[in-house]
Amino acid sequence: MDVQLKRGFIEICVLAAMLRGPTYGYRLIKDVEPYMEISESTLYPILKRLESEGSVSVQSAEHNGRLRKYYTITPTGRGRIDEFLRGWQDIMKIYRFIEREASHV
Amino acid sequence: MSKKEFLKKLKKALSALPAAERERTLAYYDELIEDRKESGATEESAVYAMGEPQSIAAEILADANERGVELKKHTPFGRAALILLIGFLCGALIWFGTNVIADLVRGGADSGEWEKVEKNIELGSISTINMDMTTVDLVITGSDSEMIRLVYFTNDALVEYNFESSEDTVTLTQRKKRILFDFFSQRNKRSASLFVPEGFTGTIIAKTTTGDLILENVASASALHLSTTTGDLTIHDAKSKYALFGVTTGDMRVSECVFPGDMTASGSTGDVMIKGVRSVKMSVKTTTGDMILEDVQLSTLDAELTTGGINANRVAAEKVTLRASTGDVKFDGLDAKSIDISVSTGDVLGTLAGSAEDYTFETHTSTGRNNLPENFGSGERKLKVSASTGDINISFD
Structure with a gap:
């Protein structure tokens, strides 16, 4: 998949994986992995970006005697998902156009 | 590669990064390695899954660099702020002398050399x-x-x-x-x-x-x-x-330290984490954050907080006092001659060193469940636990 496209998708996927409630890095990877290729190193800058744009808030909480960061989606983040979903019709239109043109050749 | 080696290499490779950001990055990888270990991986394979420290660092540095570029690209915001600033300055010009304005202009418009x-x-x-x-x-x-x-x-x-x-x-x-x-x-x-x-x-x-x-x-x-x-x-x-x-709202992390005299730590709303510390007398107090004490060796430990939980793992001391108001007090392998734990709405859960015969118990809970005798025993170690509405559940290792 195209790098730019992938980057956009993966951010939304990470946000979507937070919709069920606060979650942490390792679980995010496990939840997104079946749908998109993601690793610890790709997740890190994404979380950072999401945090700095205010889509995600971060709290440290104790887990098994160590600190773990928990990520919670904010209304801004929720807005990004809604925006993505709203844009879906347009994406489908483009997809159908490309598919149709490609099938002529 | 062990986690320690991995983090050390990563830290070195990230030396160009501002220290705070570097620490955050290391904490992130530390957490994810621990999580992989917790789900059954060996340390070796958990570290292996992260990739090579050098290439991780290269990506992070590139991203930091890019973020710098992005920041500069944020001209719409910068310009808007500038216009606002200039607008305000014009207004302010009427009120303040020109010296003040010169300062403001210097601070805002030109971020200086x-x-x-x-x-x-x-x-x-x-x-x-x-x-x-x-x-x-x-x-x-x-x-x-x-x-x-x-x-x-x-x-x-x-x-x-x-x-x-x-x-x-x-x-x-x-x-x-x-x-x-x-x-x-x-x-x-x-x-x-x-x-x-x-x-x-x-x-x-x-x-x-x-x-x-x-x-x-x-x-x-x-x-x-x-x-x-x-x-x-x-x-x-x-x-x-x-x-x-001391911290007020920030987090505190103290690790691998030796303080042959006293160590006093106080926080207000941030978390406090103390790991691998040896001292004689340690006093830790916070209001709403969580407190983690791990691998701590002391003579006296005094830990107190209001709404967070206290987690004390492998703490060895002569005398230990743990007080929490609404949070739980949890411990693992707590080893002390005299232990005094009191909570009000939280639970007291954990394991103590030695066997039950080693202890003299003085435990009490008003409405919670208590798995220990209230006044019992004549062991050398003293255990005093009081929970108001919480449960007491303590075992021996």
């Missing part, structure tokens, strides 16, 4: 190093040089420093310039560094307001007095007779 300042001070009879920072991050590290070295960045428009050195005291004070809006100074924060020679046996007093404070690898001081307001405080690999640490 950075100038690196280095001070090398002969150790001589210096007994106190005083670092008083407001907005910048401060990094204190040990060095094998024989001089006390200070490195900081001044900027006519954003930050000013005042350096003073007398026979026995070195003082560096940082103040933010009078700026109407803070967008620029936050973006352009540059950390100050203090390098402490191995032979320094005096007191380090360091304070930051919004900046983070990191002290690392300082081995011979007689007292460390470190505090932050909203910034995080990180202390790693330090040895000092006395230690006094």
